[in-house]
Amino acid sequence: MGRNRAEVTIQTARDAGLVGCTRCGKVWPQQTHECGRCGATLKRVDNAGLQAVWAWWLAGLIFYIPANLYPMLRTSTLAGSQQNTIIGGVVELVTHHSYFVAAVVFVASVVIPVSKFIAIAYLALAVGNERRAGSHRHLHLFEVVEFIGRWSMVDVFVVAILSALVQLGAVVSIHPGPAAAAFALSVALTMLSAQSFDPRLIWRGPARTTGS
Amino acid sequence: MHETPIDQLIACPKCDALHQARHLGENERAACARCGTLLITPRARSFLHVIALSFTAMILMIAAIFFPFLKISAQGFSHASSVFEVAMAFSDGLLAPLSLVVLMLIVGLPVVRFGALIYTLWPLANARPAWPHARRVFRLAEELEPWAMAEIFIIGTAVALVKIGGLASVSLGPAFWAFCALIIVNALKNAFLSQWTIWDAIGQK
Numbered sequence: 066m067g068r069n070r071a072e073v074t075i076q077t078a079r080d081a082g083l084v085g086c087t088r089c090g091k092v093w094p095q096q097t098h099e100c101g102r103c104g105a106t107l108k109r110v111d112n113a114g115l116q117a118v119w120a121w122w123l124a125g126l127i128f129y130i131p132a133n134l135y136p137m138l139r140t141s142t143l144a145g146s147q148q149n150t151i152i153g154g155v156v157e158l159v160t161h162h163s164y165f166v167a168a169v170v171f172v173a174s175v176v177i178p179v180s181k182f183i184a185i186a187y188l189a190l191a192v193g194n195e196r197r198a199g200s201h202r203h204l205h206l207f208e209v210v211e212f213i214g215r216w217s218m219v220d221v222f223v224v225a226i227l228s229a230l231v232q233l234g235a236v237v238s239i240h241p242g243p244a245a246a247a248f249a250l251s252v253a254l255t256m257l258s259a260q261s262f263d264p265r266l267i268w269r270g271p272a273r274t275t276g277s
Numbered sequence: 278m279h280e281t282p283i284d285q286l287i288a289c290p291k292c293d294a295l296h297q298a299r300h301l302g303e304n305e306r307a308a309c310a311r312c313g314t315l316l317i318t319p320r321a322r323s324f325l326h327v328i329a330l331s332f333t334a335m336i337l338m339i340a341a342i343f344f345p346f347l348k349i350s351a352q353g354f355s356h357a358s359s360v361f362e363v364a365m366a367f368s369d370g371l372l373a374p375l376s377l378v379v380l381m382l383i384v385g386l387p388v389v390r391f392g393a394l395i396y397t398l399w400p401l402a403n404a405r406p407a408w409p410h411a412r413r414v415f416r417l418a419e420e421l422e423p424w425a426m427a428e429i430f431i432i433g434t435a436v437a438l439v440k441i442g443g444l445a446s447v448s449l450g451p452a453f454w455a456f457c458a459l460i461i462v463n464a465l466k467n468a469f470l471s472q473w474t475i476w477d478a479i480g481q482k
């Protein structure tokens with residue numbers, strides 16, 4: 066990316082009456098259903114897939130709500146027991162001056178999931194309305210969403226490690242809260258939503274590209 | 278491009294642009310002319326590299342499961358846990374299914390991927406025809422990629438260590454280092470993986 070691109074007209078598989086395999090790149094006649102090389106189902110470039118994107122997106126959003134309302138961790142110490150939600154955990158880290166870890170948890174559990182919901186919705190709504198020059202930006206956004214989405218799972222692993230390790234009888238013990246499951250589910254569902262989005266939709270319309 | 282035979286065409290999976298596939302030199306790569314997505318990354322002798330790295334990763338994973346992972350101690354109390362016990366942290370009550378999910382994400386799926394790659398590439402590296410169902414097995418390996426989260430788990434461990442920092446002292450067990458090595462081996466393996474070349478090799482009867 067970022068290389069000079071001459072202003073050329075690029076033919077797509079769809080323009081040529083063909084369908085390309087999104088798994089392995091092989092090209093087949095339009096009415097073929099299954100890729101003869103890798104066996105993947107061939108998907109035509111149309112809006113039908115957007116329904117799946119929205120369905121997974123909504124499910125992910127619904128589970129993101131209890132993920133924030135219920136406690137992620139329950140800590141019992143000699144002084145008593147305490148429950149922490151995602152935000153509560155971040156606030157506690159800040160009060161202990163662990164700013165870096167607070168930032169990591171905040172980014173992984175709040176910034177990434179929320180921007181993912183916004184980014185996927187934006188991409189799905191923008192299909193068919195992109196200015197051609199903007200397509201590169203849209204693809205780039207999609208690649209970021211696809212790459213970064215799975216990293217939100219980090220908070221679930223943190224809860225698992227803390228709960229398994231911090232078992233020091235009466236001194237201190239940590240137990241997982243119900244938000245961990247809701248959060249894991251929300252991350253998985255949004256990953257499915259992003260995977261259902263067909264980036265080829267970004268490029269429909271006059272297939273031209275300008276030097277960038 | 279109409280005149281090009283259909284089996285010599287390659288469509289960009291990200292933008293549908295058609296390109297003509299041709300055999301590339303050892304260090305050449307082909308990127309999409311429109312969106313820049315990497316289409317072909319051939320690498321000489323890459324099959325053997327991927328097999329060797331997958332075997333290594335598999336052995337490291339076995340070490341990572343059975344050796345102690347982390348040990349915590351504070352005020353005379355101490356507690357050690359393995360990677361397996363970390364996954365089982367969710368095992369009581371309603372969260373039980375999450376235990377299975379965590380175990381799959383950090384151990385199960387990575388192992389399935391390593392196994393699938395070895396199964397696909399072993400005959401190909403020995404210049405034999407692919408084993409039965411190689412297409413389905415390699416496709417599975419490809420589809421599982423985003424769900425194998427060993428490297429995210431290690432970042433999670435780092436965050437957890439800092440969180441515990443004030444409460445108690447933690448010592449790192451052999452499994453921790455095995456897991457770190459596994460991440461590096463896995464990254465190397467992914468760098469050697471050339472999907473287009475593998476699909477071509479599977480297709481040759």
Ligand SMILES: [Zn+2]
Nearest residue numbers: 086089100103
């Ligand atoms: Zn295919």
Ligand SMILES: [Zn+2]
Nearest residue numbers: 289292309312
């Ligand atoms: Zn492209």
